[in-house]
Amino acid sequence: MSDPASxxxxxxxxxxxxxxxxxxxxxxxxxxPLRYGSETAEHKAVREAAGLFDLSHMGEIRLTGPQAAxxxxxxxxxxxxQVKVGRARYTMITDAGGGxxxxxxxxxxxxGEYLVVANAANVPVVAxxxxxRAEGFDVxxxxxxxxxxxxxxxxxxxxxxxxxxxxxxxxxxxxxAGYEHxxxxxxxxxxxxxxxxxxxxxxxxxxxxxxxxxxxxxxxxGERHGLVPAxxxxxxxxxxxxxxxxxxxxxxxxxxxxxxxxxxxxxxxKEGDFVGRGALEEASxxxxxxxxxxxxxxxxxxxxxxxxxxxxxxxxGTLTSGAPSPTLGRPIxxxxxxxxxxxxxxxxxxxVRGRGEDVDVVELPFYKRxx
Numbered sequence: 001m002s003d004p005a006s007x008x009x010x011x012x013x014x015x016x017x018x019x020x021x022x023x024x025x026x027x028x029x030x031x032x033p034l035r036y037g038s039e040t041a042e043h044k045a046v047r048e049a050a051g052l053f054d055l056s057h058m059g060e061i062r063l064t065g066p067q068a069a070x071x072x073x074x075x076x077x078x079x080x081x082q083v084k085v086g087r088a089r090y091t092m093i094t095d096a097g098g099g100x101x102x103x104x105x106x107x108x109x110x111x112g113e114y115l116v117v118a119n120a121a122n123v124p125v126v127a128x129x130x131x132x133r134a135e136g137f138d139v140x141x142x143x144x145x146x147x148x149x150x151x152x153x154x155x156x157x158x159x160x161x162x163x164x165x166x167x168x169x170x171x172x173x174x175x176x177a178g179y180e181h182x183x184x185x186x187x188x189x190x191x192x193x194x195x196x197x198x199x200x201x202x203x204x205x206x207x208x209x210x211x212x213x214x215x216x217x218x219x220x221x222g223e224r225h226g227l228v229p230a231x232x233x234x235x236x237x238x239x240x241x242x243x244x245x246x247x248x249x250x251x252x253x254x255x256x257x258x259x260x261x262x263x264x265x266x267x268x269x270k271e272g273d274f275v276g277r278g279a280l281e282e283a284s285x286x287x288x289x290x291x292x293x294x295x296x297x298x299x300x301x302x303x304x305x306x307x308x309x310x311x312x313x314x315x316x317g318t319l320t321s322g323a324p325s326p327t328l329g330r331p332i333x334x335x336x337x338x339x340x341x342x343x344x345x346x347x348x349x350x351x352v353r354g355r356g357e358d359v360d361v362v363e364l365p366f367y368k369r370x371x
Contacts, residue, residue: 011056012149012208016215020229028120030057032232039233043326046196046238049226050155052218053235056208059123060148061116061130065139068112074274075133076104077257079267083108088176088193091265092257093126098279099253100260102126103245105193107178112139115189115204119247133275149211153218153227154200154238156369161222162201166190170201178202184217186210195235197242198369237323240332243294243365249305249320250292250334256283259336261292261364288339290317294366295333295359296325301352303333303359310356311346319350327367334364 008026017024022033033054035042045051063071069081078091088107092100102122107115118126127143134141153162159170168181168190178191189204205211219227236246245251250260257263257280266280297303303322308315317337325332333350337343349356 011054012205012211013054013056013151013215016212017054017229022229022231025232027232028057030120032057033229035231035233036229039231039237040326042228042230042234043237045226045228046155046198046230046234047327048156049228050153050157050161050200050222051196051228051230051234052215052222053152053154053230054211054215055150055152055202056148056211057120058150059118059120059126059143059145060150060204061118061123061127062142062144063114063116063130063134063139064112064142065137066112067137068114068139071130071134071137071139071141072106072114072116073270074137074272075130076106077266077274077276077280078106079270080106080108080114081270085110086177086179087174088178088191090176092251092262093129094256094276094280095253096276096279098256098276098283100247100251100255100257101129101253102247103251107189107191109178109180109189122247144206147206147208149205149208151203151205151211151214151218152194152200153203153222154194154196154198154230155227156199157222157225157227158198158200161218161225161227165217165221173201184214186214188214195242195244196238197244197365197367198238236321237326240321240323240334241325241327241365241367243334245292245334246321255290256280258283258288259290259292290336291339291341292320292364293317293335293337293343294362294364295319295335295348295350296328296362296366297331297333297350298358298360299331301331301357303331303350303352303357307333308351309335309337309359310349310351311341311343313349315351316341325366332366333359
């Protein structure tokens, strides 16, 4: 007999997904749509028209108070007190040794109000760390994840689809900005952010029970524009093509932001101490023990996480993510290799079940949308 306490949590959109024929899977403790039909078709729809994603498994943690900015400057590697009201910032939370506990997007909603968005599997760790690090500051930390649903519309036609349903001037919302508006008559936080490499918006719906109204309105308006619901499979191949890291694969507590080539998010210029500062300063001064690269297969055999990367037959790294790329028409992968490795010479292969698959080393990202 199964334990109800261990069953995955359902989002407010579960019935909507079931009616649409989604394949639902347990992802980070949530019952989430993996695909609705063809994951390749969903991927291509996002690149060519638009896709609609349920991201309600993500966590939302609100910091409110006169010292919210100072608390976040201490808790995170970014300079959040410099973020203007209405803007957002990609940042990270590390442990004292500089290891990444999670990568985050932080929205500044007011002078003393921020919303921190964490990856689903890391919400308890991030919420507890923020609460602990906020001690001594005049700020309240509240995990509001259960109160929110999160819907993302991504793709070149996202603006056309969303415009008739919102009171927002979408042209006035810059990338990495978020403001309170209405969508389908519901009050939301509307942000121009995403995880696909395309233009688009993330819509924070509170209370979560109103999410089906927003979803159905977007699907109805988007039908003539080619909008389709999209699942986790398409989201993963989209973010891979865009060279975006995934926590648990390209980012872990054993890696610093500098290992992932994301040292730019660490803001040493901010005043005062922050958690992990000493270790990160040391990491910034020393040679990186590993480096993240992109690989494109010459053949068709799939590349998968955990496979070895070889140069001239010698193991030099490991794949962190891999999948067929619908846009490139070839399998792609990201991999950590030795930090001092010269990738401009030698024959690179990936060990696919004991047989070498020829690959080319390429600059990340694999795909970049045209402005």
